[in-house]
Amino acid sequence: MAERVFVNDTTLRDGEQAPGVAFSVAEKVLIARALAAAGVDEIEAGTPAMGGSEIAALAAVVAEDLPVRVMAWCRLAEADVDAAASAGVAHVNLSVPTSRIQMAVKLHAGPEAVAERVRRVVAHARARGLTVALGGEDASRAEPADIGLLARAAAAEGAWRLRFADTLGVLDPFATFDAIRAVRSETDLAIEFHGHDDLGLATANTLAALRAGATHASVTVLGLGERAGNAALEEVAVAAGAVLGRSCGVDPTALAGLAGLVAEASGRAVPSDKAIVGTEVFTHESGIHVAALLRDVHTYQGLDPALLGRRHRVVLGKHTGLAAIRGVLADLGLTVSDREALELLRAVKARAEATKTPVAVSELRSLLAAARLPAFLEAAE
Numbered sequence: 247m248a249e250r251v252f253v254n255d256t257t258l259r260d261g262e263q264a265p266g267v268a269f270s271v272a273e274k275v276l277i278a279r280a281l282a283a284a285g286v287d288e289i290e291a292g293t294p295a296m297g298g299s300e301i302a303a304l305a306a307v308v309a310e311d312l313p314v315r316v317m318a319w320c321r322l323a324e325a326d327v328d329a330a331a332s333a334g335v336a337h338v339n340l341s342v343p344t345s346r347i348q349m350a351v352k353l354h355a356g357p358e359a360v361a362e363r364v365r366r367v368v369a370h371a372r373a374r375g376l377t378v379a380l381g382g383e384d385a386s387r388a389e390p391a392d393i394g395l396l397a398r399a400a401a402a403e404g405a406w407r408l409r410f411a412d413t414l415g416v417l418d419p420f421a422t423f424d425a426i427r428a429v430r431s432e433t434d435l436a437i438e439f440h441g442h443d444d445l446g447l448a449t450a451n452t453l454a455a456l457r458a459g460a461t462h463a464s465v466t467v468l469g470l471g472e473r474a475g476n477a478a479l480e481e482v483a484v485a486a487g488a489v490l491g492r493s494c495g496v497d498p499t500a501l502a503g504l505a506g507l508v509a510e511a512s513g514r515a516v517p518s519d520k521a522i523v524g525t526e527v528f529t530h531e532s533g534i535h536v537a538a539l540l541r542d543v544h545t546y547q548g549l550d551p552a553l554l555g556r557r558h559r560v561v562l563g564k565h566t567g568l569a570a571i572r573g574v575l576a577d578l579g580l581t582v583s584d585r586e587a588l589e590l591l592r593a594v595k596a597r598a599e600a601t602k603t604p605v606a607v608s609e610l611r612s613l614l615a616a617a618r619l620p621a622f623l624e625a626a627e
């Protein structure tokens with residue numbers, strides 16, 4: 247049995263860092279409920295240092311008593327840990343800059359001093375009864391030895407996991423694999439990968455990290471997040487099974503509903519061709535595909551839509567061929583001559599080119615009526 251993948255969903259934290267996105271407390275609770283119902287293991291629900299409504303939202307999510315680990319994102323500071331505790335959370339992700347540039351600019355310190363601060367703040371959080379995961383910010387630009395130093399400092403005080411963050415989305419899957427392997431040899435902590443999509447590689451990098459020994463994947467619904475966003479929950483959850491043969495406990499049939507909920511709350515529509523959850527990702531227009539699909543669905547099916555509670559759909563348009571026309575007419579209980587089918591095909595293509603939209607099945611009868619007339623007149627000559 248392949249090793250289980252654990253999912254940390256950070257829609258409510260990194261997802262909300264997407265420009266202009268601001269969830270209300272009620273929206274955070276609704277999204278948290280939906281994430282828990284879908285089967286994610288952890289929800290990173292917010293940043294307590296922001297205070298006010300963010301603390302209220304964290305407290306409200308905790309009060310739901312959902313069957314998930316509710317985590318708060320904290321800087322490496324006692325005050326942030328105390329704010330997390332005041333919200334009632336039991337689990338914190340303590341973020342530490344790991345690259346030399348971020349350590350110097352943000353903490354004005356080098357690796358040894360930062361490691362000392364890690365020891366101090368992790369100990370503080372543990373003394374307050376919190377579990378601690380260490381968030382390795384900018385790990386993809388850090389020295390593996392520095393990451394090892396910080397991870398061991400955290401482990402010595404009782405941290406249980408290291409997050410390897412590709413904060414700027416600079417990795418590709420090969421580099422991700424090597425980087426996780428390098429860090430794997432530096433620490434015994436569980437490893438979580440948190441990818442960013444600046445190069446469109448966040449999901450691919452997450453899969454590479456899982457192959458290399460990461461056990462936890464940090465994701466957001468629709469990949470919502472800072473700049474170009476994160477690895478998408480729906481992509482990682484489905485690809486973990488389809489590509490790696492590993493289960494992550496997420497119910498695939500819940501993904502489209504989750505996407506709709508987050509799209510609504512974030513004010514960002516789901517693109518129709520968005521992998522897994524887009525409305526058109528199982529829709530076929532091209533004649534060559536449809537002709538083969540109608541004979542054997544496996545000719546053009548990589549992912550079974552039934553897994554997601556969905557179905558293939560055929561639309562008619564500029565790229566339609568005769569087999570699709572005949573298939574749709576047969577579904578409608580209509581039989582036509584070869585000549586009529588060809589006329590109808592021409593009419594469908596012309597309509598689709600003129601309107602730049604698929605031709606609705608409801609339009610077929612009128613197109614067919616129009617197509618039959620010239621055929622009748624020609625036959626009468």
Ligand SMILES: CC(=O)SCCNC(=O)CCNC(=O)[C@H](O)C(C)(C)COP(=O)(O)OP(=O)(O)OC[C@H]1O[C@@H](n2cnc3c(N)ncnc32)[C@H](O)[C@@H]1OP(=O)(O)O
Nearest residue numbers: 263293295296321322323341342343351352353383413472
């Ligand atoms: C890669 C990531 O996604 S990191 C997470 C980013 N998330 C956020 O920024 C959440 C939203 N942020 C906020 O609301 C605000 O920035 C707050 C409430 C967190 C802090 O606000 P302010 O006190 O006004 O600080 P400000 O935003 O100007 O600067 C951030 C401070 O945190 C420090 N800091 C940044 N990362 C860390 C860290 N991991 N550990 C400790 N300190 C850190 C910075 O050096 C800076 O310190 P300074 O005030 O001494 O210069």
Ligand SMILES: O=C(O)CCC(=O)C(=O)O
Nearest residue numbers: 341381382383384411413
């Ligand atoms: O430090 C962390 O927990 C990761 C923060 C983050 O979102 C990132 O680095 O992209």
